[in-house]
Amino acid sequence: MEILLIPFIIALVALVVPSNFMRQFSLLGGIISLAATSIRVASFNSSEFYAITQECLTNFGLTFKMGYDGMSLFMIVLTNLITLLIILSNYNRELSSNRTFTSLLFFMQFALLGVFTSFDGMMFYIFWELTLIPVFLIAFWFGTAGNKPALMKFFIYTFVGSLAMLISLISIKAYATSFAHDDLMAVQLTAKSAFWIFGGFFLAFAIKIPLFPFHTWQPNTYTTSPMAGTMLLSALMLKMALYGMIRWMIPLAPEALAEMTYPVVVLGIIGVVYAGVLAIKQNDIKRLFAFASISHVGLIAAGAVLIGQDNWTAVFIQMGNHSLVAVGLFLAADIIEQRLGTRSLSDLGGISKVAPRFAFMFGALVLASVSVPLSSGFIGEFLLLKGVFSYNMVIGVIAGTTLVVGAVYTLRAYQLSMNGPAKTAPFADLTWNEWLAFLIIMLIIVSFGVCPQTIINFVGPSVKNLIESVTNTLAK
């Protein structure tokens, strides 16, 4: 329970903390919530389920069932870690002493943790919707001026998706006694109703991830949001959807998989190629990374819908990797924007000469994002591509082109901004907090690149349980 309560309390307290003390307070808050989680991790047995609320059945089927297993705890750790990294990268920015912002950030953390610990459909939906509020407000109040159209689009888009998910949830509840995960999972659906329920969930998740062609809100929203907002959107919010696919969409309506796997994989891979190609000639470095994100998550989504022990494990590895890389890349983009007031690649050049530490960290991240050996992306991408390839060879090879295209746009972004003769005004090298954020990111990426087995052991048993119960439902 304390996992959820800590960020919530911090969010409330943040409203009264004096603003000259705000940065330290939020850093402390981030550390505390991560520390509290690590206690849980230390006493964690990966094959068990830990309840964090008293389950009780209300009249209309709400059970308040919350808890965590390996997959949930992985997402909890990821959420708390990324939140801390966001606070850390933001530490020397003006925004860090803003009361409302800090409160919203922790509220976001609270809502996200709720999403990952909900084992009740209605609770999941409530937390899912709750996450929209802080991230929307952060982007709206603290983003670039004139971002209202972009945000309205984002809001309407995700709202439509959520509505579809709500309808799906209510319709499947019609066959069950409660909204509890187990009850909903046990429901036997006809192929037709499974299709619609699957479809409702899929729309919500596809918009949030976003999958091609539901992605048009994403580049503008990413570019107009402040750094913290973009990080929240890309590193955490879209992971809710990938997690939701594995935890809710597929287990609840596995009957639709036979029909739906192919189109979802195809959409995912179209996104990989399409967004990758579009990223090649982007001039705005933040927008380039936004397209890169679409390209990377397309592959993860394809892996998520290919139910299987290895594929789902790979999805978790790659989710962790993508979150870390996304935070790092958007931090790098923001550092450039903060120091120089521009994000146009055509105005940049030669930064590495004046800021070697930044160049090193950014370079290391760029390599991690093209999945070189010793980075967790190497493992994650290898396994995901293997999964897609064993599903369908042609699609697998097309997906594999991300190896080439990814290198093209990422290296281009890096070289145009960092290499060549120095073109720009003086450029201050990394401050300690930025350096520390990069360092933490790199250390984690490398350690999971060397021994991914830790993650496999962590999430493996719970993935196995879930897959077993899905196959049981299907077999009945």
Add this chain to the structure above:
Amino acid sequence: MSVEQLIPIIIAIPLLVGAINGIYGKNLSKNIVGSLATLAVFSSFFLALFVFFNLDEAVKINLFTVMKLESFSLNASLLVDNLSIWMVLIITGVGALIHLFSMGYMSHDEGYYKFFTYLNLFIFAMLILVLGSNYFMLFFGWEGVGICSYLLIGFHYSDAQKGMLNSLAARKAFIMNRIGDLGLLVGLFLILSQFGTLEYTELAAKIKMDSIALDSEFIVAITMCLFIGATGKSAQIPLFTWLPDAMAGPTPVSALIHAATMVTAGIFLVVRSNFFFDLAPTTQHVMLYTGLATSLVAAFIAMRQNDIKKVLAYSTVSQLGLLFVALGMGAYTAAMFHVTTHAFFKALLFLGSGSVIHAMSDEQDIRKMGGLKKFIPTTHLTFLIGTLAISGFPLLSGFYSKDEILGHAFEHSTLIYIILMISVTLTAMYMFRMYFVVFHGKFRGTHEQEHHLHESPSNMTIPLVILAVLSIFGGLLNLPGIFLKKGAHWMSEFFAENTAGLKVIHEHMDSGTTLALMTVAVLVCLGAISICHSVYVKKELLPVEDKDLKGWELASANKLYFDEIYNFLFVRPMEWLSIKGHQFIEITMLNGIVSASTKSIERTGDLVKKMQTGKTDWYILWMVFGIVGLVIYYLLNF
């Protein structure tokens, strides 16, 4: 110490020292950084030498399990057999000499410690590549050397004039390699899905057990994918254009990575996978003809290059083509022999060119050199030995190793032999053209350059001398049967001893034919030398200026327009797609649909809005319409 303990140490030393230099190198003096890095590779070499003499049978070492998944597991394990330990010797041996050379060559460079860090990391990745016991380890090292190559090609990325060009060359190399990597990766997936394992020894055993038909579909698919991977790393048509550009890197890098070791990774891959390739004659044919075409095309382009390093780069591409011809004929041991001698003389030539460039204050255009033999005698002599060796001068290493491949080719088909001979002749021609233009005649550089002309320091000349000795005597490793009764083909027997799947394949020619072929080769070599001598020394002709080029010379100097064609076929269409895709699909279509749907909602709103006029009489009118409508509806239903 046993082999099991030594091999991990051999790999770990360069990694550790690389890490130390990377972290603390900034604060250490250049001498310490360079000596540490060089010592690391030397000690790996001597340990490897010890293992080499104590290795009786193939040893497999399990380090740890990287991943244990449901359908397969990936192990970090090593396989030490005669093939891999031989590669280790080449990598660490030539690598150590090049490290030593770099201490002098890079002594004025700001990024000294970074350079040695990358170089050490490269050695580490390359060792993993050749020592891994499965394709996953190979892929790991494969990608690793790719990164090091990228970092080292673009090493001078902030140079005022050439910084961006260097970066672009590095990017080109990385991306072209990645295309090959995709092929390799798909090959790995195919192997995994067919056999469920990536371990070489298990695969070889399995293939032996399930008598698989020749040219079965999946074997051809697997070998084709592996070969695509090899074309990337080993610079074969169509993926070869990155290698000449990679000369943007410092010269020791060109010697180590882009001549002696990394580019032979593709050859190693095919030799390692011999049990697959033996079952796929189709792929072998593709390999043979690709190699043949590459060898000829690259030799042709090298004829009229004027950048000393570009000539050597195209020469490398051409030699690699020759190696693939050997592999296409199944002559794995002959290929490995030539890999070895090529490592000696090509590293020598590159380092020699580095010494020339160093002496010439960073000038690379051979037209601005000339008469250097009296200024830099050691470099001159060793460079001459390298040139003779690569041209197949009698009794030097290149003579034997090239001859063995030519012998196989002659047996295979006369046409292939003739085409190979053309490429061999061209090799002798362009090498001696370069040699005479650089070292003979009058000095054509500026006064300032002439003033600075000096022989390189001893840490640069010692590696040259050692490599020159190896280039002369390297041929003794695998003498043909006509010279010796016993002990001939030592190297072929050595590889076949305990490398999975490898057998010794001898040419079945009588000694008369062998001698005849050798005589032809010798005559061709001597002929080429005398032609070049008369043109560039006696007549003192110089390579013509770019504007005077005509006919085939123009095509050769412009690299047969490969870059232009690729730009037209791939790069520009891709950029066009990226820009137009953004304009039309993203903005016009997808965004258009979304805004159209929001507009239509607004329009419906507008329509409904019009009905709410606030005037009671209109409301009453609508109400009457409604009632009438309802009445009609009920009437019709009754």
